[in-house]
Amino acid sequence: MKTLKIIKIGGNIIDNEAALSSFLDVFAAIDSPKILIHGGGKLATQLANQLGLEVKMIDGRRITDKATLDLITMVYAGKINKNIVAQLQSKNCNAIGFSGADGNTIISKKRPVKPIDFGFVGDVKKVNIETLQVLLEHKVTPVFCALTHDKKGQLLNTNADTIASELAIGFAKHYQTELYYCFEKNGVLRDVTDENSVIKNITTQSYQNLINDKVIVDGMLPKLNNCIHAIEKNVHKVCIGKPEMLFDTQANFTTITK
Numbered sequence: 001m002k003t004l005k006i007i008k009i010g011g012n013i014i015d016n017e018a019a020l021s022s023f024l025d026v027f028a029a030i031d032s033p034k035i036l037i038h039g040g041g042k043l044a045t046q047l048a049n050q051l052g053l054e055v056k057m058i059d060g061r062r063i064t065d066k067a068t069l070d071l072i073t074m075v076y077a078g079k080i081n082k083n084i085v086a087q088l089q090s091k092n093c094n095a096i097g098f099s100g101a102d103g104n105t106i107i108s109k110k111r112p113v114k115p116i117d118f119g120f121v122g123d124v125k126k127v128n129i130e131t132l133q134v135l136l137e138h139k140v141t142p143v144f145c146a147l148t149h150d151k152k153g154q155l156l157n158t159n160a161d162t163i164a165s166e167l168a169i170g171f172a173k174h175y176q177t178e179l180y181y182c183f184e185k186n187g188v189l190r191d192v193t194d195e196n197s198v199i200k201n202i203t204t205q206s207y208q209n210l211i212n213d214k215v216i217v218d219g220m221l222p223k224l225n226n227c228i229h230a231i232e233k234n235v236h237k238v239c240i241g242k243p244e245m246l247f248d249t250q251a252n253f254t255t256i257t258k
Contacts, residue, residue: 002200002205003032003175004033004176005032006164006179007037007180007246008038009038009183009184010183010184011152013183014038015042024088028252035132036141037059037160038143044062047071059067064120064156065119068119068157088143097143099155100149106127106148107124107126107149108158109125121156122148126168127169127170133174146163171239172234173234178238180239180245185242186198186241187241187254188202200254202256204231213229227240228256231256240254241253
């Protein structure tokens, strides 16, 4: 069974021109089939401020009203996505930009309004991999932004970590899927004040113990819930850490397995 690497990058890489270029060098050099998923970075918030649009966040998640959805569609699916695709082409990686609406790849349902009305935010319901499979077989690399659709004409702002895990799950029958979350830390830390306190290996069992011991809290919880969900749905492994983990097996990062 072929290996498929599904890699998600966070805003800290997108916001730093040199870091993004360096990451894309590494990504373009990956020989096996691959898919890239990116978040939005700070650009959407900066443009919202320039346009006088109020930015509302609850627990780190953006409230997406109609005006905000228009803005993030322009930023995520336009400026950021096309910039990444253009850079990959310059590095001899033939890439094509995607939202969940393109090729009907990711269908979501608008999140219920209770207890919080997040607006036009989607929870993934279905992933269709047929179009993506054809592209991968022809050595074309899909690059996904954090937007999906509801099959009724409505785009929805969708968590990029979730998109990455759901794509990995969708491909698990056809490939040995490996899911990588690249961000600014070395991995999951036992002590958030110590960058070197990386928990190198987490299993579904030890994860529960880490939650019970309150080692994993706050913003790391939803990210790791996505990881564990992917592992339980037959994704081969999930890795969390800095981009170096993609080419350096001796790097300090976290691997999650069954």
